[in-house]
Amino acid sequence: MLKIRLIYSILSLFLFCNSALFAQVEKEIPPPFHIKTVAFVQNDQNKVPIFQLGEGFQLEFDDLYGNEANYYYEIVHCNFNWEPSPIPKIEYLQGFDNQRIQDYINSFNALQLYSHYKLSIPNQFTQQLKVSGNYILKILDENRDVVFSRKFILFEDLATVPIQVKRARTVNTLVSKHNLDFSVKSNSLTFQNPLKNVKVVLLQNGQWHTAIQNIAPQYTIGNDLIYKYDTETQFWAGNEFLFFENKDIRSASNNVARINAKTDIYSAYLYTSAARANTPYTFMQDVNGGFVVNNLNAQKNEIEADYVWVHFSVSAPTFRLNKNIYVTGMFNNYALTDENKMDYNPEKAIYEKAILIKQGFTNFQYTIADSKGNIDYENAIDGNFFETENDYTILVYYREAIDRYDRVIGKGNASSINIIN
Known part of the structure; x- marks a missing residue:
């Protein structure tokens, strides 16, 4: 019996080591x-x-x-x-x-x-x-x-992450990027070898494809880890999300130009968006990419809200044709798929796409990416403005020398509405 247990333990250890070695x-x-x-x-x-x-x-x-x-x-x-x-x-x-x-x-x-x-x-x-x-x-x-x-x-709530959102410290991106200054503090943990064991992830509006990772503490003060970098913690600020509202699918409402009710499923045609990169920043209330399912005439939105073919269109005459334009938002998890890729209409000289979306309030944006999915933030169709209101989240990961996995020991939040110079 003892031999069987020993063999089982050795096999288990081998399987764990093997799986870790070839983990994808x-x-x-x-x-x-x-x-x-x-x-x-x-x-x-x-x-x-x-x-x-x-x-x-x-x-x-x-x-x-x-x-x-x-x-x-x-x-x-x-x-x-x-x-x-x-x-x-x-x-x-x-x-x-x-x-x-x-x-x-x-x-x-x-x-x-x-x-x-x-x-x-x-x-x-x-x-x-x-x-x-x-x-x-x-x-x-x-x-x-x-x-x-x-x-x-x-x-876990074991560390606090005070954050300040500042304008970029580099001259060429002063008006187009946000920079995060932050620190990691804990009264519950004594950080062991923080340069190796502490890792952070910086998120803008909860989007993983723009995440900044693998930033080491610039210095420490006692048990406090200080991050005050000039360029390593900068995000392109982007612009406020666009939106439409169709909680009543039978009538045109916010940013919906017209409704087509002659098909099996309603179609909503949005007003054609103009590229905002070369126009002055204009504040527009948004929910930073989110969406709300809502049927004005329903009691239970999750099963009574209907689906609508939403027709997007954008005029971007200076856009470079070697890249693609996608309609993205939390409603489609910012996925750069063919279902969300816009097509160029040479007769109208605009980009168009129809996407089936559940009715309600929906934030969206136009995202430029190449065929490999590499996003071009610098040349965004709607530009980058430091005045843009974004939500930022910082996650703190920690693994002590004896741990076998990475814990998340704290989370910090901040908004660029409180930006400082």
């Missing part, structure tokens, strides 16, 4: 066309998926096939670099995953048939996520193939 970075997989309105929800509001350890939340999405298909879920804990952590699932998850999502309901009074799914964490099978850090939530079909996946982060 987990990337978000965009959903297929029939999966729409994927959102993390907390207290009935769409959220950037950064939650405190122990808090409950939901992942919700619609299946336009409306056939009550069976979907399953898997939760994977990852290290700072989004490689799966070399710890067994029992150490970070109390209960089980790989269970069928049982909370779903079909649409009601909507032209577009769909099934609305809701996965609550925790639930009767997954009672608790026990450790902080990076997570990948995978939605699987009946064959256990991944339909789509989303990142989320759980953090």
Whole structure:
């Protein structure tokens, strides 16, 4: 019996070492066309998926096939670099995953048939996520193939992150970038070798594709880590998000020019946007890329809000044709996919795209990227202005010498509405 246990332990150690050696970075997989309105929800509001350890939340999405298909879920804990952590699932998850999502309901009074799914964490099978850090939530079909996946982060309240948003310190980007000065403080932890064991991630409006990482502390004062860089912590400021509102799909409202009701599903044609890069900055209230599902005549928006073909168009005569323009926002997870790529109309000399979107209030932006998905922030169609109001989040990761995974020990937030010189 002792020999069997010894062999089992050696095999387990070999498997963990082997999996760590060949671990691949987990990337978000965009959903297929029939999966729409994927959102993390907390207290009935769409959220950037950064939650405190122990808090409950939901992942919700619609299946336009409306056939009550069976979907399953898997939760994977990852290290700072989004490689799966070399710890067994029992150490970070109390209960089980790989269970069928049982909370779903079909649409009601909507032209577009769909099934609305809701996965609550925790639930009767997954009672608790026990450790902080990076997570990948995978939605699987009946064959256990991944339909789509989303990142989320759980953090502990063990460190504070005071942040100041400042104008850039470099002359050539003085009016077009934001710079973050911040520090990491903790009364609960004594940082061991912070240059190696502490890592930070800087996020603008919750977007991972613009994240700044691997910034070491510039210096320390006791147990406080100080970050006051000139260029390493700068973001292109961008411009305020554009928006449209169609909570009543039968009438044109905010930024909707006209409605076409002669098709099976309503079409909403937005006013053509003009490139704002070479015009003065104008303040426009936004929700930094977010969206709200809303049907003015409904009682239960999640199943009574309808889908609409939203027709986007932008006039960008000086745009360079060797790159692509995408319509992005939280509503499509800023995905640079063909479904969101605009087409050039030579007769009208504008870029156009029709996207199926659930009705309500939606922020969006026009994103320039090459064929490899590299985004051109500097030459953004709508420009970069230091006056732009952005939300910034800083996550602090920590791994002591004896730890086998990266914890998220603190989170800081700031808005550039309070920018200083």
